[in-house]
Amino acid sequence: MHRATDAAGSRPARPGSSRAAEEIHARSLAEKPDRTCHGYGKNIESFSAQERQETLEYWTDERLRRAKPVESPTAPAETPRRIHEEKESGQGSTDASAPPAEEAEAISTENPEKVDPNVRPFWNCGKFFLTQVNPAGGTQDYQGSAAFVGDPKVVMTAGHCASAGTSGRINTKFLFIRSAWSSIFGWVGQKISFSHCAVPDEWSVNGNYAYDYAFLQAHERSEAGWLGLDCRPQNSGIPSISVGYPQNYGNANDMYAVRGTADYDIEGIDRMPQNPFSHGCSGGPWIIYWSNQYAPDNNRAISLNSFGVAGYPGVWGPRFDGRTFDLFRATRDYQPPSAGDLHSAAGG
Template sequence: PSTPGSSPAKDLVSDRERASGNVYDKPLYWAGKLFFRNKGESYVCSAQFISPTVLLTAAHCVRDSETGEWYDDVIFALQYKNGEYSQVYDYVCTATNKGWVQDGFEKYLYDFAVIKVDKPSKTGYFGTHWNWDGQYSDAVKIGYPGGVENGEVIQVEKGPIQFVEGVVQLTHGNPADQGGSSGGAWIGAFSDGNNTDANYIISVESFGVDGQPGIDYGPYLNEEFKSLFDYGENGCQ
């Protein structure tokens, strides 16, 4: 069996600063909206910090699975809400697992990506948990679905999880169009308090299936995710 592992969350916002009116409460202020271009067209996804200078999102938000082509003009807006944000980050490099570039369903096992950004997070970052099988029965999903508030306000949904054909299924019950929430964190042990053993990302939003409103799927984070995480921390070298 694979060995479980985790990285802890870290909050860089003091109680005094939090009370002064941040856009989001903990842990949502570690997340934001991702903007990018593909062949001149503009797109959006969701993303969040998992270390001082590394973001986690979905692979399909940074790279074409058929051609392997990387997308351009990747920009991350921390604490995005209704066109406003606290900080903009440019990318240094983006990285996916090589398994993402292939035909067929198996690519979705690798639909996660890391982005090294040009400056540290001002608010902190989520923890991560890989090879976590059996430790969580539900998760909280965050992101910017276009079907709610036109994707301008981060949304929070919760529901039970289970494994289906190697990926994680989350039944959150919201039938709205989830486009734009891709790459948003699925969080185990979600907490807005001072609990240090909390807020572990266990998957990210990957895809939905026609005829299954309120149900989404994401990759299981394993040791290949941890290798990619380390690669991003090292500047994609």
């Protein structure tokens, strides 16, 4: 809805629009009836101030360096057919897009290119760190990819970065480093902790790749805006770029982008056959209309790096729809209970 906050903390109006118009638009969105997550459930977890502080203290430079790239799942060849059979008929909200704040120099080739994480839209993306509790005991630290989308306090990543899938458990110690780049001093960028995480049950319980996404409410605002979130069905077939920190390019130490097309593959998922990214790219966005110039329709996330299929080139990602937008909105609007709410109940 808005452009990035500048260094002085002011929020400039979108070119060609007045601040009054921006405020009216924001108010109209806020007053729409809540239709959160119709048609499917969500697995949620909230984090206290103490937990956020413990997370920030946990992620020392050494732990950040030693975190393993999240493995990109390799699904069996029959997976697309199973997804088609399991996809639900409801489409959730019809309000299926949220505008970007800022708008990258064009990726001139379909070969992956190292990109500058300090220019738009790449400065909305970054590294996502997490700790996974193993079923047999013990923990493992991982690193993946993520991005601010739709709002300066909402981060999107892959569902398998937030939850192992079919376990029903949400991972712990989430940390996002926006515009992350590796230096001799460790990872540099804006560190973001989280207040809340939401994952569709279809992923965290059923392991359905059509729902392999998660949204997290950030405790800190993005200092460089956010990508738009576009969940409309007509986005398949539009040229896009995939962004992430893949292990097979730069050893997961640099941000890369590759140009391709998010083509319709099967119900609920799209395929980018030109995308060669491997482990560590999980959660990185697929962006249409990428540009280093601001415009309301530029730089919109339509999917993300999710999984591969045995025997086929490319990367698959969930096709965002109204239910995706519902989960985003529920995460954006989440309000933690007050201390009074925890210890009182209204009479009947």
